[in-house]
Amino acid sequence: MTKEFVCIVCPNGCRLTASGDGGELRVTGNLCPRGKAFAEAELTNPVRSLTTTVRTVFPDRPVLPVRTAGEIPKGKIPEAMAFLRGFTLARRARCGEVIVRDLLGTGVDVIATDAV
Amino acid sequence: MTDYGVAVIGAGPAGLAAALAADKKGEKVLLVEREARAGGILKQCVHDGFGLLRFGEKLAGCEYAARYVEMLGGTAVELSTLTYVTRIEKKDGAFALSLVSRGGLCTVTANALVLSTGCRERTAKQVDIHGTRPAGVFTAGTAQYFINILGGMPGRQCVILGSGDIGLIMARRLTLEGAQVLGVYEAKPEPSGLSRNLAQCLDDFDIPLHLSKTVTRLHGADRLTGVTVADVDAHMRPVAGTETFVACDTLILSVGLIPENELAESLGVPLDARAKGPVCDQRYMTLVDGVYSCGNALHVNDLVDYVSESGDGAGAAAAAYDGAPRALIDIRPDDQFLYAVPERLDVAAPRDKTAIFFRSRTTRENAELVVTLDGRVVLAKKYRHLRPPEMERIEADFSSAGKNSIIEMTIREAQ
Numbered sequence: 067m068t069k070e071f072v073c074i075v076c077p078n079g080c081r082l083t084a085s086g087d088g089g090e091l092r093v094t095g096n097l098c099p100r101g102k103a104f105a106e107a108e109l110t111n112p113v114r115s116l117t118t119t120v121r122t123v124f125p126d127r128p129v130l131p132v133r134t135a136g137e138i139p140k141g142k143i144p145e146a147m148a149f150l151r152g153f154t155l156a157r158r159a160r161c162g163e164v165i166v167r168d169l170l171g172t173g174v175d176v177i178a179t180d181a182v
Numbered sequence: 183m184t185d186y187g188v189a190v191i192g193a194g195p196a197g198l199a200a201a202l203a204a205d206k207k208g209e210k211v212l213l214v215e216r217e218a219r220a221g222g223i224l225k226q227c228v229h230d231g232f233g234l235l236r237f238g239e240k241l242a243g244c245e246y247a248a249r250y251v252e253m254l255g256g257t258a259v260e261l262s263t264l265t266y267v268t269r270i271e272k273k274d275g276a277f278a279l280s281l282v283s284r285g286g287l288c289t290v291t292a293n294a295l296v297l298s299t300g301c302r303e304r305t306a307k308q309v310d311i312h313g314t315r316p317a318g319v320f321t322a323g324t325a326q327y328f329i330n331i332l333g334g335m336p337g338r339q340c341v342i343l344g345s346g347d348i349g350l351i352m353a354r355r356l357t358l359e360g361a362q363v364l365g366v367y368e369a370k371p372e373p374s375g376l377s378r379n380l381a382q383c384l385d386d387f388d389i390p391l392h393l394s395k396t397v398t399r400l401h402g403a404d405r406l407t408g409v410t411v412a413d414v415d416a417h418m419r420p421v422a423g424t425e426t427f428v429a430c431d432t433l434i435l436s437v438g439l440i441p442e443n444e445l446a447e448s449l450g451v452p453l454d455a456r457a458k459g460p461v462c463d464q465r466y467m468t469l470v471d472g473v474y475s476c477g478n479a480l481h482v483n484d485l486v487d488y489v490s491e492s493g494d495g496a497g498a499a500a501a502a503y504d505g506a507p508r509a510l511i512d513i514r515p516d517d518q519f520l521y522a523v524p525e526r527l528d529v530a531a532p533r534d535k536t537a538i539f540f541r542s543r544t545t546r547e548n549a550e551l552v553v554t555l556d557g558r559v560v561l562a563k564k565y566r567h568l569r570p571p572e573m574e575r576i577e578a579d580f581s582s583a584g585k586n587s588i589i590e591m592t593i594r595e596a597q
Contacts, residue, residue, distance in 0.1 A: 072380065118358060129333035131242055180242075180248055
């Protein structure tokens, strides 16, 4: 089995080739160990960070930018978006503050990426 | 005696870094911003990937800006928001700036000037799209503002023209917000954005990328009803007979950025036709003494970390500006390069660690960059890949360069 990926960890965008037959996975094309970890995750449980906005009650700043503090399973992204689209922030927040704790049971918080 | 040591125009990432660097050198700094908040375009960049070099973290753009705004809070920098610079004149070795703000009209003087005015998006009228003028045609940045700042949606069925990074980021953003992105069309035979953005913005969402195809015509009276797309030939000209109609209500344009240098040009600052920003030396001083340029006004960067780096350099150098004469020699990239910045080296100034930013003209595999000083190799660096969309940074030691030296740059096959 051989699969190719573009590593999205950093702007280098390494072109990775992962090969292996059930046993040890061999990754080539990576400039750093994060590339190997990325290829392994892509084949087992692909994860992504999610960046979006949530509505606020403040007319001067109708939306607040947020992101997941870590990565969540890629398959959970549609559900996470549906949840966050239905969320409205009713208080002022600082940059970095937790807006939603433990998003959909992933153990990952959603944090503000700007102040409002 | 001037009102300020340094005046910085534009409080995006370049201007914020420049103001902080000049303040750190003990100069009195004025930072002028036309919008209500500092941060520039980063305010609407809610996606992450910013700050990996600067902070060692993957931050959202607005988060990166917020860090700089916070740092600014602890300094003596005077930030003047909702303020336009209408005119700058060089008088008696200093700069007189005419400012318009809610307080009215005023003139202030500064010893040195940093122009961190960013860049502007190319529009539909600049890429020869014919047809009607319906609503629903947006530049990628405008669509981004609409969604990420105003909380609205530009449309439901979108076609994206141009595969630059902002276009790719918007393809994902629109999809996440429930719009349908029918495809990204790119006139060039290869994509313009970073590989990682093609992977995480298009592939992740099964958005098709159509290369060597462009939008030639808009349809619709009040609102866009569709676009005509056509194949293009090797000279990027549409091929007759290949036109097809794509029904959509929104066209997003990501067709290039142009450094904004109206103020620079009003001061007689010469621009580099290749980088499209001011010709400058290794300390970011333009060919007009006392005028510095940084960030996307200097050349369009793909990483904000490099924008901040040029802001740091320009701000620190502007703070130290004393009118001392320069001895400028050319840095000569050959035609293998799209451009290289800086274009000049001041051999009367420190030059042991000269940062050069460049883009290759074509996609290359296993290439070697070679920098020579008077025929002697001062830097050779091998690259597995060089791509025009991916800017590279090198650092060369030109400490032995004199005023008759010749600096040349080339890219060759790696041995």
